[in-house]
Amino acid sequence: MDGLQTRLREAGTHFEHLAITHKTVIGLADRLPASPPELPVYPGYPRIFSVFDEVTGPLRAKDVSQAFGHDLLPKLTEGAWAKLKRLVKLGILTEADTGNFARKQ
Numbered sequence: 001m002d003g004l005q006t007r008l009r010e011a012g013t014h015f016e017h018l019a020i021t022h023k024t025v026i027g028l029a030d031r032l033p034a035s036p037p038e039l040p041v042y043p044g045y046p047r048i049f050s051v052f053d054e055v056t057g058p059l060r061a062k063d064v065s066q067a068f069g070h071d072l073l074p075k076l077t078e079g080a081w082a083k084l085k086r087l088v089k090l091g092i093l094t095e096a097d098t099g100n101f102a103r104k105q
Contacts, residue, residue, distance in 0.1 A: 044068075048083060049103075052093070058100035 051067040052059065061081035062072060070076045084101045087093040093101050 042083065044083065045087075048080075048087070052101075052103045058096050058102040060099050060101070064101075 047068065048064060051064055054067075061077050061084055064080045064084065065072060065077050068080075070080075081099075084093060085095075088095050088101065092104060094104050095101055
C-alpha cells in the first residue's frame with residue numbers, strides 16, 4: 001500500500017511538471033512569427049547569399065560590393081550596406097560588430 005501511495009505522489013508531481021511545461025510551451029508559441037519573413041523583392045539577394053556562402057568570416061558592405069564587381073563608389077557601397085542591414089532586420093544575417101555582417105548559424 002505504501003509503495004502505491006509513493007508512486008501515486010510521484011505521478012502527481014510528474015503531472016504537475018507536465019502541466020507547467022505545457023503552459024510554458026503554449027505561451028512561447030504565441031510569440032513565434034506565423035511564417036518565416038519574406039525576402040524583399042530584389043534580384044541581388046541570391047547573389048549576396050552566394051558571397052556569404054564562399055567565406056567563413058564576416059564581411060563588410062565594401063567586400064560585398066567588390067564581390068559583385070562594382071567600383072568602390074560610396075553610392076554602391078551604401079546600397080550594399082542598406083541591403084545587408086535589411087537582411088539583419090529579417091533575421092537572415094547578423095551584425096557581429098558595427099558594419100561586419102555574417103550569416104546566421
